[in-house]
Amino acid sequence: MLIDTHSHLYTDAFDLDRNQAIARASEAGVRAIILPGIDKANHPALMQTATAFPHLCLPTIGLHPTSVDPGYQQELDHIEKQLCEFRNNRQQYVAVGEIGIDGYWSREFLKQQREAFERQLEWAASYSLPVIIHSRNSFDELYEVLYRRRDLNTRGVFHAFSGSYEQFRQIQKCGDFKIGIGGVVTYKNSGLAETITKINPSFLLLETDSPWLPPVPHRGKRNESSYLVFIVQKLSELLHKPFEDIAEITTQNTCTLFPECLQLRS
Numbered sequence: 001m002l003i004d005t006h007s008h009l010y011t012d013a014f015d016l017d018r019n020q021a022i023a024r025a026s027e028a029g030v031r032a033i034i035l036p037g038i039d040k041a042n043h044p045a046l047m048q049t050a051t052a053f054p055h056l057c058l059p060t061i062g063l064h065p066t067s068v069d070p071g072y073q074q075e076l077d078h079i080e081k082q083l084c085e086f087r088n089n090r091q092q093y094v095a096v097g098e099i100g101i102d103g104y105w106s107r108e109f110l111k112q113q114r115e116a117f118e119r120q121l122e123w124a125a126s127y128s129l130p131v132i133i134h135s136r137n138s139f140d141e142l143y144e145v146l147y148r149r150r151d152l153n154t155r156g157v158f159h160a161f162s163g164s165y166e167q168f169r170q171i172q173k174c175g176d177f178k179i180g181i182g183g184v185v186t187y188k189n190s191g192l193a194e195t196i197t198k199i200n201p202s203f204l205l206l207e208t209d210s211p212w213l214p215p216v217p218h219r220g221k222r223n224e225s226s227y228l229v230f231i232v233q234k235l236s237e238l239l240h241k242p243f244e245d246i247a248e249i250t251t252q253n254t255c256t257l258f259p260e261c262l263q264l265r266s
Contacts, residue, residue, distance in 0.1 A: 002232065002247055003032045003254045003261055004160050005226040006098075006132065006180055006207035009057065010035055010042070010049035013211035013222055022053060025225035029247070032254075032264040033225050034058050036098035036159070039067035058260055060095040061086070062120060065102040065113045065134055071218055072112050076119060094260045096124040097132025098159060101145075104132050104137040118145050121152055124143035126265045130257050133177075139167055143208050144209045146174035156204055157257065160213065162190065165198045178257055180207040183215035183223060205257070206231055206250045 014021055035046050037060050050059040061082045063075045078249040099120045101113045124131045134140050154175035161179035171177050177251035181204055184190045206228050215230040235246045255261045
């Protein structure tokens with residue numbers, strides 16, 4: 001059994017063959033797919049996909065940092081309303097995410113990104129939900145917020161982790177965090193492979209970030225959840241453990257953080 005903890009299966013990249021992509025994932029042993037939120041505009045498609053495939057897909061709610069702009073308060077109002085629905089048991093979200101800070105695409109709204117990130121961390125703590133953190137070119141900014149808000153006892157996953165072992169150790173000072181490992185670990189010059197060998201497998205989760213960041217041998221193509229097998233194969237090679245052991249360890253780690261996945265295991 002495999003679990004994809006990060007897939008944007010609901011985007012238009014899958015509009016022509018979503019059913020087929022899900023069938024391929026199931027055939028590859030994928031038994032759950034977590035759908036991270038982006039913003040209000042993408043939320044209906046996310047929920048439609050989760051509703052259409054309740055045996056497989058689990059929704060989250062959150063404001064992606066690249067969607068933070070001068071009107072971000074309206075986006076946060078939408079998330080707050082959705083979390084109220086969650087509290088009233090009219091919606092089921094398994095996490096607050098994808099949230100964080102992005103310094104790659106633009107640093108114009110970093111102040112607003114930090115404010116949105118901290119607000120969503122507070123909501124996650126209030127609703128006892130884990131977080132899914134986006135951290136591209138922004139580790140120092142993220143660490144400042146997380147370390148300062150250690151009072152929130154945040155738990156969650158650093159999505160698409162590509163940092164150093166020293167950064168991994170730093171984030172453990174800020175809360176209970178796993179790291180999401182995807183296609184980048186198969187890239188020859190990424191440097192992630194060496195870091196992974198120093199980290200206890202109990203901290204690892206599988207993800208694709210599909211339709212982006214496909215693993216070798218599909219680099220340059222659209223990514224999908226069935227390609228998790230290539231990530232497991234690479235981790236098996238790096239950690240000197242059988243494929244089945246990596247699958248079981250990462251599944252256990254995921255179900256600890258996202259217990260709703262247990263409902264989909266059979």
